[in-house]
Amino acid sequence: MAEIILENIVKRFGSLVAVNHLDLVIKDREFVVLLGPSGCGKTTTLRMISGLELPDEGKILLDGVDVTMKRASRRDIAFVFQLYALYPHMTVYENMAFPLRTQGFKGNKVDMEIKQAAELLRIGHILNKRPRELAGGDMQRVALGRALVRRPKAFLLDEPIGTLDAKFREEMRTELKKLHIDIGATTVYVTHDQVEAMSMGDKVVIMNMGFLQQVGTPQEIYHNPANLFVANFIGSPGMNFIDCVPLKDESTGVSIKLTAVNRVIKIPENLQKLILQKEKVDIELILGIRPEDVTIEFKEFENCINTEVYVIETLGAYNIIDVKVGN
Incomplete structure (x- = not known):
């Protein structure tokens, strides 16, 4: 698995500073949630960790190795998007097999990895179906399974259950937390939903307007907010x-x-x-x-x-x- 360190990270889009001098340590096997309102810089931070965006300043270390300028394909990190990004013409099995085959795996190795992931995610009964035949919760499980079979150093999840209805979101919160406990992978999870953040994260990172506001356990964040923004943002209603x-x-x-x-x-x-x-x-x-x-x-x-x-x-x-x- 992996420890991820961000050192003085800055990302600009024209005159907009999306992430402003961010320092963050994500320990090996931690489940860390990046939380904040829309446009606060959390997804941009996730994309820089993955290699889909490059920072303008600062360094990104993965297990002590500087990967700041490495392409996403060379970081051994799995990214799960909000909109699933499944191939519509492929079955669930073929979608999950795709990343393994691009890495050169064949035959029994592919079957074994898919079987293990399908059992863990309880999707063995839909392996022969195509995405259009699946409910939203099942599509998200398939997207997770496709990431899981690669056995990456870390998982990055960008609002993965944001499009599901309230009941499915509640179920998937529980399943994602249990999945993290079962596989023990370093996980960075982006959301604007404080219920997800407080119920799932070992550590919560709160951002606003590109700046880091506070890092702590859900209990620390709730009972000892660092500033007025955190105090008002956390809680329903806020303070x-x-x-x-x-x-x-x-x-x-x-x-x-x-x-x-x-x-x-x-x-x-x-x-x-x-x-x-x-x-x-x-x-x-x-x-x-x-x-x-x-x-x-x-x-x-x-x-x-x-x-x-x-x-x-x-x-x-x-x-x-x-x-x-x-x-």
């Missing part, structure tokens, strides 16, 4: 932001004044210590609150703020309540 000023009180420690409602509330001791340590008393800050950390009550009590209910969205197992705070 709430309220302007505030920390106040020092000799008897109660540090409290927070919410400027929108002119209300002082208490905060946990760990936050009090952090504010004192960073010397942020009497300085304007932004308080971030996750929606699930808010409780709605119908009478005033300590540590509450008055709000006006704006709209309630019913989503089955839970509701999302939008409230107006101050102005």
